[in-house]
Amino acid sequence: MSQPEKSLFELSSPGRRAWSLPALDVPEVDPKQTFKDSARGDNHLPELSEVDIARHFARLSALNHHVDKGFYPLGSCTMKYNPKVNEKACRIQGLADIHPMLPRKAAQGALRIMYELAEFLKEIVGMDAVTLQPAAGAHGELTGIMMIRKYFEKRREDRLEVLVPDSAHGTNPASVTVSGFKSVQIKSNDKGEIDPAELDRACTDCVACLMVTNPNTLGIFEPEVKKICDIMHAKGSLVYLDGANLNAYTGIHRPGDAGFDCMHINLHKTFSTPHGGGGPGSGPVAVNRKLEPFLPRPVVRKDGDRYRLDFNRPDSIGRVLAFNGNFGVLVRAWTYIRMLGADGLRDAAEAAVLNANYVRAGLEGVFDLPYKERSLHEVVFSGSNLKKYGVKTLDVAKRLLDHGLHAPTVYFPLIVPEALMIEPTETESIESCDAFVQAMKSIAEEAATDPDALRAAPRKTPVRRLDEARASRELDVRYPLTEDAVGDTEA
Amino acid sequence: MKYTPHTDADRALMLERIGVKSVEDLFSGIPADIRVKGRLNLPEPLSEMEVLAELGRIAASNRSPVCFAGAGAYDHFSPAIVDTIVSRPEFYTAYTPYQAEVSQGTLQAIYEFQSLVCRLFDMDVANASMYDCASALAETTHLARDQTSRAKVLVSEGVHPHHIEVVRTYAHGLNIPLKPVPLDRDVTDVTELRRMLSDDVAAVIVQHPNFLGSIEPMAEISAAAHQADALLTVSVDPISLGVLAPPGAYDADIAVADGQSLGIPLSYGGPYLGLFAAKKRFIRRMPGRISAKTVDVDGNTGYVLALQTREQHIRRERATSNICTNQALVALAASVYLSVMGKEGIKAVACHCLAKARYLADRIAALPGFGIANQALFFKEFTVSTPVPARDIVAKGIEQDLLPGVDLGMFDNKWQNRLLVAVTEKRTKAEMDRLAEFLGGFGSQ
Numbered sequence: 001m002s003q004p005e006k007s008l009f010e011l012s013s014p015g016r017r018a019w020s021l022p023a024l025d026v027p028e029v030d031p032k033q034t035f036k037d038s039a040r041g042d043n044h045l046p047e048l049s050e051v052d053i054a055r056h057f058a059r060l061s062a063l064n065h066h067v068d069k070g071f072y073p074l075g076s077c078t079m080k081y082n083p084k085v086n087e088k089a090c091r092i093q094g095l096a097d098i099h100p101m102l103p104r105k106a107a108q109g110a111l112r113i114m115y116e117l118a119e120f121l122k123e124i125v126g127m128d129a130v131t132l133q134p135a136a137g138a139h140g141e142l143t144g145i146m147m148i149r150k151y152f153e154k155r156r157e158d159r160l161e162v163l164v165p166d167s168a169h170g171t172n173p174a175s176v177t178v179s180g181f182k183s184v185q186i187k188s189n190d191k192g193e194i195d196p197a198e199l200d201r202a203c204t205d206c207v208a209c210l211m212v213t214n215p216n217t218l219g220i221f222e223p224e225v226k227k228i229c230d231i232m233h234a235k236g237s238l239v240y241l242d243g244a245n246l247n248a249y250t251g252i253h254r255p256g257d258a259g260f261d262c263m264h265i266n267l268h269k270t271f272s273t274p275h276g277g278g279g280p281g282s283g284p285v286a287v288n289r290k291l292e293p294f295l296p297r298p299v300v301r302k303d304g305d306r307y308r309l310d311f312n313r314p315d316s317i318g319r320v321l322a323f324n325g326n327f328g329v330l331v332r333a334w335t336y337i338r339m340l341g342a343d344g345l346r347d348a349a350e351a352a353v354l355n356a357n358y359v360r361a362g363l364e365g366v367f368d369l370p371y372k373e374r375s376l377h378e379v380v381f382s383g384s385n386l387k388k389y390g391v392k393t394l395d396v397a398k399r400l401l402d403h404g405l406h407a408p409t410v411y412f413p414l415i416v417p418e419a420l421m422i423e424p425t426e427t428e429s430i431e432s433c434d435a436f437v438q439a440m441k442s443i444a445e446e447a448a449t450d451p452d453a454l455r456a457a458p459r460k461t462p463v464r465r466l467d468e469a470r471a472s473r474e475l476d477v478r479y480p481l482t483e484d485a486v487g488d489t490e491a
Numbered sequence: 492m493k494y495t496p497h498t499d500a501d502r503a504l505m506l507e508r509i510g511v512k513s514v515e516d517l518f519s520g521i522p523a524d525i526r527v528k529g530r531l532n533l534p535e536p537l538s539e540m541e542v543l544a545e546l547g548r549i550a551a552s553n554r555s556p557v558c559f560a561g562a563g564a565y566d567h568f569s570p571a572i573v574d575t576i577v578s579r580p581e582f583y584t585a586y587t588p589y590q591a592e593v594s595q596g597t598l599q600a601i602y603e604f605q606s607l608v609c610r611l612f613d614m615d616v617a618n619a620s621m622y623d624c625a626s627a628l629a630e631t632t633h634l635a636r637d638q639t640s641r642a643k644v645l646v647s648e649g650v651h652p653h654h655i656e657v658v659r660t661y662a663h664g665l666n667i668p669l670k671p672v673p674l675d676r677d678v679t680d681v682t683e684l685r686r687m688l689s690d691d692v693a694a695v696i697v698q699h700p701n702f703l704g705s706i707e708p709m710a711e712i713s714a715a716a717h718q719a720d721a722l723l724t725v726s727v728d729p730i731s732l733g734v735l736a737p738p739g740a741y742d743a744d745i746a747v748a749d750g751q752s753l754g755i756p757l758s759y760g761g762p763y764l765g766l767f768a769a770k771k772r773f774i775r776r777m778p779g780r781i782s783a784k785t786v787d788v789d790g791n792t793g794y795v796l797a798l799q800t801r802e803q804h805i806r807r808e809r810a811t812s813n814i815c816t817n818q819a820l821v822a823l824a825a826s827v828y829l830s831v832m833g834k835e836g837i838k839a840v841a842c843h844c845l846a847k848a849r850y851l852a853d854r855i856a857a858l859p860g861f862g863i864a865n866q867a868l869f870f871k872e873f874t875v876s877t878p879v880p881a882r883d884i885v886a887k888g889i890e891q892d893l894l895p896g897v898d899l900g901m902f903d904n905k906w907q908n909r910l911l912v913a914v915t916e917k918r919t920k921a922e923m924d925r926l927a928e929f930l931g932g933f934g935s936q
Binding site: 180354362412479 | 494496497502504509510527531532542545546552553556563576580582584585590597603615619626651653656660710736763764783786789792793794808831836837838839841868920
């Protein structure tokens with residue numbers, strides 16, 4: 001394999017510099033004289049030239065798989081293509097350079113984008129109000145569940161439990177705990193769906209809400225979703241929708257019409273804003289009238305043709321982020337919706353579902369398909385059929401990397417043993433779906449003929465399988481200070 | 492515009508292989524009574540040319556005045572290379588490094604980010620980032636509670652009011668009682684803090700320099716907190732660490748910051764990033780992702796996400812936080828910024844801010860009717876007492892393409908005549924003179 005890329009600290013050489021500043025045009029102030037004991041000693045930051053930096057990060061970047069390079073069927077994450085115009089849009093002067101505390105008169109354009117995006121999202125999901133403040137899907141979940149908690153506090157109802165299906169994303173039960181509720185797991189039926197009768201039993205008067213993912217993490221639309229909402233409502237409980245899979249039905253179904261009270265929307269999934277290697281995302285929360293008073297403060301309002309931030313919200317849960325949400329991400333999503341329009345959003349959902357079903361058809365019989373209901377935007381196979389060769393799903397995933405493809409999400413949802421969760425997304429062509437199916441077939445054949453090759457995969461990647469246990473044991477999580485480095489507080 | 496590649500022929504072939512007649516059939520699982528009838532009511536689609544023109548018009552209805560506003564978001568300069576690197580699709584179109592073998596670029600970048608944060612803060616360990624400073628601060632409260640098995644958290648009133656509000660939002664969910672520690676003039680009242688510290692206090696949260704710009708007596712605060720066996724959590728301005736002693740120097744247990752100052756555009760409030768660092772013994776309770784160095788099967792160096800058993804996708808309801816996606820790309824921008832500035836540059840930027848803030852404060856202090864409200868030292872931001880409501884000064888300033896600062900009356904009625912002014916290295920003497928002249932107009936009214 002190639003030489004590992006040296007770290008910034010190894011590349012550092014005393015006296016190199018990449019920065020420049022204008023000459024100071026006011027009298028100098030000596031920080032040591034000013035701050036005395038509170039002044040900084042050595043900061044140990046590296047010293048590099050601009051060329052060093054450009055090449056270092058270019059070389060690092062070459063070690064990544066990414067959507068612009070190839071197929072990225074990471075189920076539940078929706079790794080669709082990120083239109084380049086979005087990147088240009090968020091950098092426009094007048095959007096990228098404005099201060100968050102700019103008085104509203106000077107920020108009408110920014111407020112307009114936020115207002116319009118909220119209106120678009122309300123229409124797309126069929127809800128009554130939206131906050132754009134949460135910075136990610138999990139942050140949206142937390143916001144939504146905290147609003148539900150406030151709703152019951154206001155009603156003086158002591159409901160402390162939240163029902164979470166066993167197929168749910170891990171963020172669901174985690175958000176429940178952080179919001180001060182107790183997470184109670186409910187079992188899916190043999191079709192991987194929520195069983196209304198089971199739900200009816202589980203929903204006691206201690207239950208504040210049910211968290212539903214729809215289509216669920218198997219990619220299956222909950223057929224009884226309306227009945228599920230009715231059961232919960234009849235008992236005075238609410239229903240939360242994990243909107244991670246909204247991209248399966250934009251323009252075809254609206255969760256508000258099924259009776260959901262609250263949902264988060266991942267702009268970095270459905271609305272094509274880039275994932276950035278793990279953020280920044282954006283997780284707006286949409287609610288119906290019941291929950292509207294509890295939205296984080298402030299909310300954007302329109303009076304006539306003027307926009308403003310409304311801080312006067314006595315029942316609000318408060319802020320969840322210092323300022324106005326991940327505005328740069330909101331601009332990208334606004335741009336995407338304006339470019340696609342109603343028909344384009346529907347087309348995107350249709351193509352996503354078409355691709356998932358096409359890949360499913362190609363792989364049926366090659367891998368196990370434990371749940372056979374109609375798939376929407378993703379399909380979950382099981383690698384259990386390869387166990388007889390001593391091959392695990394992890395081996396299949398690693399071998400895919402040798403084919404120049406990203407692996408699907410593996411070992412999730414937890415209700416499927418050896419799960420392979422495949423989400424091609426709508427921006428993949430028939431050719432790239434074919435290439436993936438071909439690679440998966442050849443891997444399945446290889447499992448029978450040469451299982452060692454799979455267990456030894458990957459071989460063609462920048463590094464091979466890494467020792468995770470050692471990483472967590474030794475916890476080398478920062479580049480060490482060199483031995484000759486002086487103490488930090490030394491004056 | 493559509494980004495889907497399917498031709499009619501592709502679609503026909505795909506449907507045939509799937510074994511259905513139409514795309515409509517694929518949606519048969521969605522009951523008819525909850526289907527959209529007709530089309531969504533959205534504006535007609537635009538071409539790329541039109542959408543950019545439309546956004547240009549909208550952006551033009553915002554003003555970009557000369558910025559003396561701060562309050563947690565600062566108009567620092569960002570070298571060109573920062574945006575160049577984060578515009579590489581290899582970084583921005585990838586996701587969380589779940590498959591480490593093909594994500595070494597992102598993983599090593601996170602490891603370097605953690606290392607840079609540790610050095611800047613003089614702390615042992617840092618994570619891959621949080622959403623922003625406020626949410627990072629909020630997540631320190633349950634770390635402190637769980638670590639100390641104590642119930643309460645004390646929060647200095649010198650912390651940014653928005654950050655306190657976010658901490659309060661989270662603390663309500665977490666059932667953590669918060670108690671405000673008052674200010675004595677413009678810094679945390681240490682006598683009062685000592686009185687409030689008891690054996691049920693998990694942590695003391697302080698911002699340094701604080702919201703009003705003042706340098707806090709960190710050594711005294713730290714000693715008080717530690718004497719009571721409470722943790723010290725500090726929120727800092729990363730640029731200030733070019734000239735001010737870092738959290739490690741005064742023995743902070745947890746340190747957070749907003750990374751926006753490190754080359755991140757103001758962008759009307761986000762995306763920013765939360766920096767999160769702590770003493771090593773807290774690492775297993777830290778929220779967020781952590782990249783660690785290890786070896787592959789051939790003994791080559793590589794990086795993976797470590798301690799994933801803390802995280803929601805493994806630990807579910809018992810996770811240390813619900814955070815999943817963080818602000819990886821923004822953290823990368825901050826890493827590039829810190830690499831560019833390096834040892835000397837960060838000092839130089841901080842020195843420019845310090846000198847310019849001093850210059851402007853001296854000019855303003857000399858204006859009739861105006862004064863500098865800070866009794867303590869300040870770094871790049873200070874509080875001005877004004878002869879008329881600060882709100883009027885800001886409104887008038889906008890008309891003259893000046894954002895004179897942040898009206899503190901927005902946060903508290905007692906601060907109607909207080910203007911919070913921030914000066915970065917970008918502000919020139921000419922701009923500061925212009926601001927002083929503009930303010931002078933109010934004093935002589």
